[in-house]
Amino acid sequence: MVRQGQKFRRVIGDYKMIIPIRCFSCGKPIAHLWEDYEKRVGKGEDRKKVLDDIGLERYCCRAVFLGHVDLLKDAAKFKKF
């Protein structure tokens, strides 16, 4: 049995694991832009500039990128239910 708290964590975990294929709100495919974004931000470039460059204009798509954390590596350490 899954307790409420656990279930909630799992839902959060699922969406934070790997970049979503599309934007939650508008449906634009965004996943293919992620690796470029991550690399450039990792080098110290300004997030705003990178987001403008890769062509995410609406704040819904930008929010998906700004709030995303890749947790798949950590999640892979545990057994799947």
Added chain:
Amino acid sequence: MMDAGKKVVNVAGESKMEVRLLDKIKDEKMYFLLKNSDVFFANTLRRLMIEEVPVMAIETVEIRENSSALYDEILAHRFGLLPLKTDLKSYNMPQECTCKQEGCAKCTLKLTLSAKGPGMVYASGFKSKDPKVKPIFPKTPIVELFKDQEIKIEATAVLGKGKDHAKFCPGLFFYKNRPIIEIVKKDQITQQCIDSCPKKVFVLKNKKPEIDKDKVLKCDLCNACVEACKGAIKLESSNSDFIITIESFGQLSPKDIVIKAAEALDNKLKEFGNLLK
């Protein structure tokens, strides 16, 4: 540019609809101006484009092997959302196919994906039976595999319509009313008024304030100019002219989307006409 609000009237006395292409960015985006129409038509067009234009997407997934960190359901969901290049000429909607929904080469397409860790699995790993139909963005990450992890998937793509699932939407479609801006009192326009506009619609020409004809369509009716200079600027939105934006997700070109939507309207009206006979 035509006078705001004035209608072009043809001999029969009806107002004539006009379409003018404003801008096109690659095969992704298209802006056009729809003149002398109305909200009802613009909205009908919008709904037809998101609901009635068919595109390809993965509909069923057979998971042979999945030892990745993602659940089968998440994987299947991710596959479904991948936009696939659509070839409307060589595929039929499954409901209208001659095979009576049994699934033949004219209405279904098999794609396979198998990968072993470690490494990222990309959409480019999909092997399609039809070289023309494949994921549009090959760099889309699907799942990261670690040591001893493996996925083996067989997926079936079909044509579908946006009213059944959002993954079958060909793109985004939105419109705004065309702004009608008028400088009523030229002498009352200060530099502050000019600077208040975020879209830089107002310019100074020979020290006289004027409206930039190219930029005026960018105005998003935010009302900042009217508030900044009280009574000097009149702002209205046209009820007959619309600035329409089409943003394709890649499956079809924006032009094809509009044409297919118009065809869908045609077919609907024909069907209705036949029922009335």
